[in-house]
Amino acid sequence: MRVGGTGHRLLHAETARMVERALHERLARLPADVLVGVSSLADGADQLFAEAILALGGSLEVVLPASRYREALPAECLGAYDRLLASATVVERLAYEDSTSEAHMEAGRMVVDRSDVLVAVWDGHPARGVGGTGDVVAYARKRGVPVEVVWPRGAAR
Template sequence: MRLGITGHRGLSAQVERMVRDALHAGLRKYDPAELLGVRCLADGPDTWFAEAVLDSGGRIEVVVPAEQYREGLPESHRATYDELLARASEVHHTGMRASTSQAHMAGSEILVGLVDRLVAVWDGQPARGYGGTADVVTYARRTGVPVDVVWPKGSTRD
């Protein structure tokens, strides 16, 4: 089973705990030997998902949206990004240089094309900028990829 993830960054510690628990619980239904998680490894749900897949015994593939993607991530997250990138069984690139919204959406489109299902840590609201979680969910649904929404009841983004 090839699972991808998209999700909101900057969630509170309380929401993070609930999302991490939900991701771990959701992965239990899959055979670890056949589980492959795909994502760009941004801070937040991307990373939590990759860690949960690896913890369950699965493998990860990474999509790098742009050559300058790592530099656009919070400095505090870069070591985690490097560690997970090194553990990827395969790395996909968009071919773009600058880490822009267009590059991020292109990376998400590649991701959606690689997976059987998409997990979305999504509050159900419109994207706050091009390439946001809602845009990725819309793209997945338009291309026929099933989407499983994870959003703890009563949670907020801000």
């Protein structure tokens, strides 16, 4: 089963812990031998999703929005980004040079288009900018891709 992951960046520490547990619980219900996660590896929910996929024995495919994507990520998440990227079985880099909202939206579309279901770490609010979680969820719903929202009680942004 191909599972796309999308979600909020810049999660508070306690929210990140709650989301990590919720993702593990949700993804553990799927058979690991056929579990493929698709992610863009942004800081926050995307990296937590990718970590959960690998921890459960699944494989990881990555869609990178831009050639300079890594440079746009917070320094504290680069170690995890590099490790997850090295663990990916497939890496696709989009043609964008800079990590723009347009590049993020295109990567989000590709994650959805390559997935049987989208797991969204989402508070239910509209995207704060083009290419945000709300936009990716809306795209998935428009395409008929099932969306499973993960937003634990007590989580905050």
